[in-house]
Amino acid sequence: MTTFADISAVPALRDPHIPADGLYEGHRELRRVPEGWEDRPYGLFELVPQSATIGAEIRGLDLSSPPSPALRNELNRALLEWKVLFFRGQRLSAGAQRAFALAWGExxxxxxxxxxxxxxxxxxxxxxxxxxxxxxxxxxxxxxERPAMGAVLQLREVPPAGGDTMWADMAVAYDNLPREVRDRIDGARAVHDFVPGFARFYPAERLARFQDAFPPVEHPVVRTHPETGRRMLFVNTSFTTRIVGLPREESDRLLRLLFQQAHVPEYQVRFRWQAGDIAFWDNRATQHYAVADYGRHRRVAERVAIAGDRPY
Incomplete structure (x- = not known):
């Protein structure tokens, strides 16, 4: 006969390894900033975290004028620490949205x-x-060759319900991979191609016109953030096609496992839009997903992208 004591002695969870589908249950390390990072308060605005590691609402700012150097620097620190920043009710003109983004580069x-x-x-x-x-x-x-550093997105029109956007923290995703997986991908490179992502809604003849301008490129599977030094998983379902040097079947299996890491809720933040809201995200450190659950209702967004560097 099995007693309560016998049952309580059995571990409640399986060993924390990643099974074939790429996800597991149990403890996850949620480290928001790199080790040794000085975590200081913000003096020019109020910051309200939206999750443990990713996403923060910034309150007390009017973005209709370009940020001063001091404000730009403090917002940049917030961006590095939280990966995506939200600003409610800004209702910026296209010119003001561009001017804000230009503070971070071309x-x-x-x-x-x-x-x-x-x-x-x-x-x-x-x-x-x-x-x-x-x-x-x-x-x-x-x-x-040089993916965008970041993007500033504004919702001009929102559906009555739905239409949220989600972001995933790819530094935390990398941190929580088993050591044997990290050993396999550290130093590996992967091919990225625009065709798989855009073939979903453009005909082949139109895509062919862009193949000379955008040939397939290679990036590290794990990139280093140029400002924080943090290691981050840098493959995604839309554009990563294979890992260099691996047989196709092995590459596909490993990429499926890596793609799945963005699906972990502990690594995510979800933002419910109102018209005039702004999201500013670090494209180097995140993935995002626009939830298409609003049927025939209209959702209009405008995005300004900031040029980036070559991943390493």
Whole structure:
């Protein structure tokens, strides 16, 4: 006969290894900043965390004017620490949205996105006008040699319900991989190609016109953040096609495991939009997913992308 004492002696959870589907139950280490990082208070705004490691709402700022150097530096520290920042009710003009983004560097355009806002470097996302599908975990434009550093997104029109956006912390995702998996991918490189991501909504003849401008590129599977030195998982479902040097079947199996890490809720933040809200995210350290649960209702977003560096 099994007694209560016998049952209580059995571990409640399986060993914390990653099974074939890439996810496991149990403890996860949620480290928001790199080891040795000086965690200081903010003096120019109020910061309200939205999860343990990723996502913070910034209160007490009006972004209609470009940030001063002091404000820019403090916001940049918040971005590095929280990976995505939210600003409620800003209702910025396209010019003000661009001016805010320019404080972080040169803007870039993506010729594959043909719907523009009030300026050529403001991309508009309106599925009622141009059918696109961002409801997949991805990092923007990793098919470029220098993927975007970040993006500033504003919702112009929101559906009555739904249409949230989610972000995942890829530094924490890397931290929680088993040592044997990290040993396999540290130093590995992967191929990124725009075709798989855009073939979902563009015909082949249109995609062919961009293949000379955007040939497949290689990036490290694990990149180093240029400002924090943090190691981060840098593959995504939309654009990463294979790991260099591995047989196709082995590469596919390993990529499936790595892609799954963005799906862990402990690594995520979810933002419920109101018209005029702004999200500013670090594209180097995150993946994001636009939840397409609003049916035939309209959702209009405008995004400004900031040019980035070559991953290493």
């Amino acid at each position: 803007l870039e355009t993506n010729p594959l996105l043909t719907a523009a806002g009030d300026a050529k470097d403001v991309a508009r996302f309106d599925r009622t006008a141009v059918p696109t599908f961002e409801n997949v975990w991805h990092t923007d434009v990793t098919f470029r």
